[in-house]
Amino acid sequence: MNRCSFCNRSADDVDTLVAGAGVYICNDCVALSADIIKSKPAGPKRTTPVWEGVDDDALLAHLPRIDAIRHQVDDDLRSWVGEARRRGMSWDRIGEALGMRRQSAWERFS
Structure with missing residues (x-):
């Protein structure tokens, strides 16, 4: 969700x-x-970094929220890469767009 x-x-x-x-x-x-x-x-x-005014308990409580957002971003990136592949784009082009080699893009998203 x-x-x-x-x-x-x-x-x-x-x-x-x-x-x-x-x-x-x-x-x-x-x-x-x-x-x-x-x-x-x-x-x-x-x-000043945002965590300067945050106590230790609040910082630790925030970590799972950041992790959940990371998963959401990863899922969305996979969807975008999947659409690029559906459109016939090569792993070379996708890797270049992501700043990685073709093989790395293929290993991460195939």
């Missing part, structure tokens, strides 16, 4: 889930993002 790549809620738990290239975003995360952009303070851009 597809999940929001930001909050990890399933498609059944949100009103709308918008698909991107390997990622999804729900209507609530879109609204939150819009609010953040609107209220962005003037000044230098944030350069």
Whole structure:
């Protein structure tokens, strides 16, 4: 089942889930993002990694969410590669697009 790549809620738990290239975003995360952009303070851009303000327990609790998103992205990439193959594209072209050799692309996705 597809999940929001930001909050990890399933498609059944949100009103709308918008698909991107390997990622999804729900209507609530879109609204939150819009609010953040609107209220962005003037000044230098944030350069601190997001985990700087996160305690150890919160960091560990977040790891499974990141892993679930990784699996979602991997599944989507497999779908895109499958469509490329269905269209008759060679493993050479697919590997080149992914920055790997033909053999590596074939081993990963065949």
